[in-house]
Amino acid sequence: MSDIIFDFGHFQIQARLNDSPTSKALLEILPIEGSAQTWGEEIYFSTDVDIDEDEWAKETVELGDIAFWPPGKALCLFFGPTPISGTGEIRPASSTNIMGKLLGDLEILKSVNSGSLIKVDLK
Numbered sequence: 298m299s300d301i302i303f304d305f306g307h308f309q310i311q312a313r314l315n316d317s318p319t320s321k322a323l324l325e326i327l328p329i330e331g332s333a334q335t336w337g338e339e340i341y342f343s344t345d346v347d348i349d350e351d352e353w354a355k356e357t358v359e360l361g362d363i364a365f366w367p368p369g370k371a372l373c374l375f376f377g378p379t380p381i382s383g384t385g386e387i388r389p390a391s392s393t394n395i396m397g398k399l400l401g402d403l404e405i406l407k408s409v410n411s412g413s414l415i416k417v418d419l420k
Contacts (some may be wrong), residue, residue: 298326298397300420303374305413306340308405310420311318312363314397316354319365322346323372328418331372335411338377339389342415343370353395357386361403364393372396372417376403 299314301323316322323329323346331342349367352354358364364373365410374388376399382388 302418302420304416305409311400312397313400316376317394317396318351319348319394320396322348330416333409333411333413333415337379339373339375340406340409341373343373344372346370350392351394352416354392355395356392357388358393361399363396365396366385366393374399376406
């Protein structure tokens with residue numbers, strides 16, 4: 298497990314990665330930065346990680362999950378339901394590789410707008 302920081306400029310949030318192949322691929326390219334996109338209560342941004350679904354892939358995620366969406370090569374932060382979530386679930390656009398958990402107060406993520414710069418590095 299490794300700890301990383303998502304830096305949004307006006308705040309930072311820490312996360313703990315699991316030992317999945319996708320997490321290891323991300324660690325190899327840190328530090329990275331990207332332009333935030335929002336979809337419901339999900340923030341995502343494209344990366345240079347190029348990996349298919351792994352054994353950690355799921356159709357639904359849990360609150361605070363960090364995941365990778367292979368079709369968009371995107372890192373995703375889930376802090377609530379997406380537009381296609383059913384009652385009591387958080388559903389990505391399609392299956393995502395679970396990479397770890399955000400640590401701390403997720404409410405602050407609601408202040409992120411599309412186009413915001415995100416920097417990611419080891420803690």
